[in-house]
Amino acid sequence: MAGDGKKILLVDTDKAASGTAAFLEEHGYAVQTVGGYQQALTAAQNWKPDLVILNILIQAFNPLDLIAELRKNPFTEGQKIIIFSQTPKTDIVTGPAPTVSGYLTKPVDFDALKAALAKAAPPQEGRQPTVMVADDDTEFSDLVTMFLEANNYAPEVVNDPMQVMARLRERRPDALLLDIMMPGKDGFAIMEEMQESVDTVGIPIIILSALRLENYQERGVLTGLPEIVAREIPGDLLLKLVEEQTGGNGEAAAEAPQPEGGRTDRPRVLMADDQTELLMLMKEMVEYAGFEVVTANDGVEAMRAVFETNPDIIVLDYNMPRKNGLEVAQDLKDNPLFAHIPIIIVTAFGEKHAKLKGLSMGIDDYLIKPVDADELVARIRMILKRNRQVLDTNPLSRLPGNPSIQARVERELQKGGKFAVLYLDLNNFKAYNDIYGFEAGDRVIKATANLLVKLTIQNEKTEDFIGHIGGDDFIVVTGYERAEQLAQRIVRGFDEIAPSFYNKTDRERGHIVATDRQGNIKKFPFLSIAIGIVHNGSRRLSSFAQVSNIGTELKKGAKASDKSHYIVDRRKD
Numbered sequence: 001m002a003g004d005g006k007k008i009l010l011v012d013t014d015k016a017a018s019g020t021a022a023f024l025e026e027h028g029y030a031v032q033t034v035g036g037y038q039q040a041l042t043a044a045q046n047w048k049p050d051l052v053i054l055n056i057l058i059q060a061f062n063p064l065d066l067i068a069e070l071r072k073n074p075f076t077e078g079q080k081i082i083i084f085s086q087t088p089k090t091d092i093v094t095g096p097a098p099t100v101s102g103y104l105t106k107p108v109d110f111d112a113l114k115a116a117l118a119k120a121a122p123p124q125e126g127r128q129p130t131v132m133v134a135d136d137d138t139e140f141s142d143l144v145t146m147f148l149e150a151n152n153y154a155p156e157v158v159n160d161p162m163q164v165m166a167r168l169r170e171r172r173p174d175a176l177l178l179d180i181m182m183p184g185k186d187g188f189a190i191m192e193e194m195q196e197s198v199d200t201v202g203i204p205i206i207i208l209s210a211l212r213l214e215n216y217q218e219r220g221v222l223t224g225l226p227e228i229v230a231r232e233i234p235g236d237l238l239l240k241l242v243e244e245q246t247g248g249n250g251e252a253a254a255e256a257p258q259p260e261g262g263r264t265d266r267p268r269v270l271m272a273d274d275q276t277e278l279l280m281l282m283k284e285m286v287e288y289a290g291f292e293v294v295t296a297n298d299g300v301e302a303m304r305a306v307f308e309t310n311p312d313i314i315v316l317d318y319n320m321p322r323k324n325g326l327e328v329a330q331d332l333k334d335n336p337l338f339a340h341i342p343i344i345i346v347t348a349f350g351e352k353h354a355k356l357k358g359l360s361m362g363i364d365d366y367l368i369k370p371v372d373a374d375e376l377v378a379r380i381r382m383i384l385k386r387n388r389q390v391l392d393t394n395p396l397s398r399l400p401g402n403p404s405i406q407a408r409v410e411r412e413l414q415k416g417g418k419f420a421v422l423y424l425d426l427n428n429f430k431a432y433n434d435i436y437g438f439e440a441g442d443r444v445i446k447a448t449a450n451l452l453v454k455l456t457i458q459n460e461k462t463e464d465f466i467g468h469i470g471g472d473d474f475i476v477v478t479g480y481e482r483a484e485q486l487a488q489r490i491v492r493g494f495d496e497i498a499p500s501f502y503n504k505t506d507r508e509r510g511h512i513v514a515t516d517r518q519g520n521i522k523k524f525p526f527l528s529i530a531i532g533i534v535h536n537g538s539r540r541l542s543s544f545a546q547v548s549n550i551g552t553e554l555k556k557g558a559k560a561s562d563k564s565h566y567i568v569d570r571r572k573d
Contacts, residue, residue: 299323
């Protein structure tokens with residue numbers, strides 16, 4: 001059977017846990033379920049499970065404390081863990097009639113938060129709206145407080161979840177910013193109580209959470225572990241995750257592509273400062289803490305290094321020649337390929353207005369010189385844990401998702417210049433997935449994303465945009481003049497790498513045999529790519545919906561070809 005007797009420790013107190021345990025046992029796994037902190041630690045050390053499945057919403061204890069303790073214990077520091085939380089309460093946030101006014105994931109897009117607050121608690125002449133921040137993360141609360149004060153709101157912070165309801169009844173704020181995951185009493189429980197009380201039922205709620213509900217992440221923002229929190233979790237997804245984590249080094253792992261550019265498993269930190277001695281000292285300290293460090297001596301070098309090395313986090317000195325730290329940060333935040341990278345600014349200036357300027361740009365933290373090395377390392381670790389994902393980045397490809405795609409296309413429409421949008425889709429992907437499995441399919445998606453980045457983003461000054469709509473669908477926004485040439489390069493490049501996705505037997509045969517969507521057995525040729533090119537060179541484009549509809553239609557036409565193919569919209573108004 002699939003599990004082959006491998007041991008799964010299920011840490012959960014929810015009634016759904018018994019169903020999960022029975023499902024895993026049916027597929028050949030040995031399962032032990034525990035609901036207490038000490039029970040989980042003891043079982044992990046003595047029973048030595050192949051995998052721990054942890055409910056991140058468990059209320060019996062703080063699950064982050066359990067993860068930290070497992071990592072500290074030399075007997076369990078290598079323990080494999082996935083986050084798997086199933087709760088019908090997600091409907092409160094993501095259901096067809098959500099209770100909340102807004103749902104933003106951390107790291108928070110402050111422009112999006114400003115827009116959500118404008119709807120939930122619009123400014124009033126002569127009065128500052130009161131906004132309560134309910135979050136046990138004090139550092140994050142401080143950042144939000146600064147943001148609220150700068151935008152003419154009166155902040156009220158509650159870091160103890162057990163005190164939230166009492167403070168809500170006492171203060172009656174105009175809006176509540178609420179974290180879902182808090183120890184002892186989570187945001188779901190608070191929202192339920194608010195709906196039951198006449199004093200609080202009308203208070204608008206905006207969720208600010210590191211949890212992405214109804215969405216699988218390879219690395220959760222808080223934990224860095226594979227994570228899914230949903231109302232209902234398909235059994236095949238659970239099996240896929242469990243098999244991946246307990247599978248060992250099979251043939252698929254042996255054939256997996258190696259990281260490009262000599263990339264190590266250590267987080268990569270870019271540090272930029274024009275004071276060479278200080279830079280080398282900080283580099284040595286951060287490397288000693290277990291990070292890979294890349295350095296730059298001014299802002300222009302820093303921009304080039306970002307493009308060449310794609311760091312996980314950036315530490316910028318504020319006062320650098322050619323480009324200062326905030327100028328570099330602004331350029332990065334304006335580039336959709338790098339906008340998700342967290343940034344720390346190091347400065348000798350402690351003025352509040354400088355911090356607020358950076359906060360509005362999305363700067364994650366500030367440090368004042370002289371910098372304490374231990375504090376710098378601690379801040380880097382904390383931010384990497386919290387800010388692993390940008391708001392809507394696809395967890396597989398690391399490319400911007402649908403909200404960013406729509407915003408970028410609408411921006412081009414508003415600018416009024418000539419532009420083009422490439423809609424891209426893979427042919428025969430379902431058949432490939434059915435034969436080679438989801439893990440191989442994921443490698444194809446990653447390889448396609450890397451190819452698009454390589455062929456589209458030629459240097460750090462590019463204004464082109466690449467997004468991942470979902471599944472095997474991508475989008476590229478580029479200049480009207482270069483769109484067709486770019487499509488030609490993508491078609492050519494994809495056809496060059498496609499045979500490498502198949503084993504030797506299938507490569508020699510030139511096709512695979514699988515069932516189509518109607519259940520008929522048939523031969524499928526190798527993967528290919530279809531591209532529809534929408535542009536405003538010969539017709540007026542007025543909305544994102546119009547662009548999307550035309551792109552879908554053109555892409556469908558391109559998919560009719562047996563090989564990689566692109567179609568340009570030649571029609572006129």
